Amino acid sequence: MSHISYSELKDWAFCPFYHKLTRIDKIDGFKGNAYTAFGTAVHSVCEKKLLKEEFDDEQYFIDTFADCISDLPSDVEVDSGLVDQMVGQGKEIIPEIEDALEDYFEEFEVMAVEMPLMEAIDGDDKMFKGYIDAVVATPDGKVHIFDWKTCSWGWDSKKKSDKLVTYQLTLYKHFFCQKMNIDPKDVETHFALLKRTAKKNRVEFFRVTSGVKKTENALKLLRTALYNIKNSRYIKNRLSCTGGYGCKFYKTEHCP
Numbered sequence: 001m002s003h004i005s006y007s008e009l010k011d012w013a014f015c016p017f018y019h020k021l022t023r024i025d026k027i028d029g030f031k032g033n034a035y036t037a038f039g040t041a042v043h044s045v046c047e048k049k050l051l052k053e054e055f056d057d058e059q060y061f062i063d064t065f066a067d068c069i070s071d072l073p074s075d076v077e078v079d080s081g082l083v084d085q086m087v088g089q090g091k092e093i094i095p096e097i098e099d100a101l102e103d104y105f106e107e108f109e110v111m112a113v114e115m116p117l118m119e120a121i122d123g124d125d126k127m128f129k130g131y132i133d134a135v136v137a138t139p140d141g142k143v144h145i146f147d148w149k150t151c152s153w154g155w156d157s158k159k160k161s162d163k164l165v166t167y168q169l170t171l172y173k174h175f176f177c178q179k180m181n182i183d184p185k186d187v188e189t190h191f192a193l194l195k196r197t198a199k200k201n202r203v204e205f206f207r208v209t210s211g212v213k214k215t216e217n218a219l220k221l222l223r224t225a226l227y228n229i230k231n232s233r234y235i236k237n238r239l240s241c242t243g244g245y246g247c248k249f250y251k252t253e254h255c256p
């Protein structure tokens with residue numbers, strides 16, 4: 001392993017043994033599904049809109065979503081009824097994207113979309129890898145990093161402030177500032193929710209604070225994960241076996 005991404009860190013924090021099974025032993029790793037296909041297609045529309053490309057957004061979404069569905073491995077079950085519903089949901093989200101961007105940032109200039117990060121981690125020989133969905137600048141001199149997230153009705157306040165969820169933006173901000181040599185004080189971070197089943201406000205931006213202390217904590221977690229992975233310490237986090245959505249390996253041959 002020469003680098004680590006946020007999603008790998010998230011898997012490790014969920015359960016170090018789960019990380020081993022999926023990322024090292026490569027057992028039954030996540031292969032995608034209709035939800036990730038939907039996310040990819042809507043993300044792609046958002047990207048084109050930010051770049052102010054002239055295109056038929058609805059048709060582009062329908063075609064991209066169909067391509068993403070057909071690219072799923074043959075053993076991934078796809079519910080065609082759900083796919084049809086998602087086409088309708090995507091068509092409702094798309095017209096709200098530009099208005100939501102303008103309402104939230106008012107005036108802004110796009111600096112980058114899908115910005116790649118491959119940055120050295122201080123105190124470790126591994127790199128941090130990631131892609132920042134969008135970077136925009138506003139006239140007050142601030143730079144804003146944001147990440148599109150597709151979801152169903154939205155996120156509750158617990159999820160919006162969840163430490164591990166928001167560490168994604170904290171780490172992106174830290175390594176973005178390192179890459180661009182920008183003062184972190186001038187950078188703000190946000191999530192942009194793209195809500196499939198909401199009846200209104202289908203695109204919602206909200207700010208996530210990523211200050212000095214939180215950045216230190218996120219980096220500490222990253223280094224702890226790297227240290228444990230490097231030393232093949234794969235402790236089972238039994239709290240994750242049945243909590244939340246649970247773990248697919250619970251009581252299977254891989255994790256009896």
Ligand code: SF4
Nearest residue numbers: 015236241247250255
């Ligand atoms: S079943 Fe529990 S201990 Fe086993 S990998 Fe999953 S979360 Fe970890």
